[in-house]
Amino acid sequence: MTEQQKKFPEFYVTAPQPCPYLPGRLERKLFTHLTHDKPPELVDRLLTTGFRRSQNIAYVPYCEGCQACISVRVLVNEFQPDRSMRRSWNRNSSLIAQRTAPTPTMEQFKLFRAYIDARHSDGGMADMTILDYRMMVEDTVIETFLTEYRQKPADATDLDFDSWPLKAVALCDRLTDGISMVYSFYDPADADAGLGTYMILEHIAFARRIGLPHVYLGYWIDGSRKMAYKTRFKPQERLGPDRWERVGDGEED
Structure with a gap:
């Protein structure tokens, strides 16, 4: 060869x-x-x-x-959250985000297992072990990072970050024109807190700060309830047969 x-x-x-x-x-x-x-x-x-x-x-x-599977990316510089998104943002205002290298921990894995067992126990990740999780995080040839979201106690200092309760984690790739959200998970006990929405909003804000125009959300599938949330983040582009095509604008719900 x-x-x-x-x-x-x-x-x-x-x-x-x-x-x-x-x-x-x-x-x-x-x-x-x-x-x-x-x-x-x-x-x-x-x-x-x-x-x-x-x-x-x-x-x-x-x-x-x-x-049916269509790639979706958010137009970062034009995106405006709707009313329910703003509620999710405010509801999670006590969370502190920290970017880290793609280094798996047992604390992350325990949260990952709790999330999978509660929400996707019949899915393809149901049998993942700590080794599988480690490979998911570490096995990458491009610039990959984790974002940990921790709940800051009222009397805590920033030096104690690693001891705060871990509420959510996002695994992402940095591309030349955006951030690709590979996988994210959160504490299922806080299912009503809108953590999934919050993580997307936080990465849109992060991409805007560092000058990247897109956040990639993976595939949207028309007719799949699991994927319907991706249509809320507008304006967005969807990949057609020949090019990315703009769809919709942000609006109040």
Whole structure:
């Protein structure tokens, strides 16, 4: 194999299996391995044109007769939260966010397991072990970071951050034109606090501060209740057959 062949991605297709989002349909994925010998520009190009990253795999839906999965990204500089989003923001005003290197901890894993067991016990992550979680966080060839959200006690100082209750965690990639939210989870005991919404809002604010124009939310699937929340973050762009297409504007609910 020549050096040029090593740098060019080889693509594979998974076998059909039941779609986890649309009953009665089958899903397949087109994927390639992300390795350190692949040019960073190539990896970034994949992740800004519809591919998603899971550990060292970049994948895109490749389903026969179905194009329901659509990549979505928020237009950071134009985004304005609606009324319910502002309520979520205010409700979580005591949370403090801290960016860290992609280093997994047992505290994170316990929160992750509690979240999965409470909300996705029948999903593909139901059997993940501490080793699986470690690989999910660490196995990356690009700039990846964690954001920990902790509840600040009334009498605490910032020096005590690591001892504050951990309420939520987001795993993200930094791309050339935005932040890609890979996976996030939160304390299921606070399910009514709107932590999922809050984490997206906080990353939109973070992207704005550091001058990145997009926050990538992964795939929106029309007809899937699990994915419906992504349509709320407008204005946004959805990836069409040839280009990103603008959809909607922020508005009061």
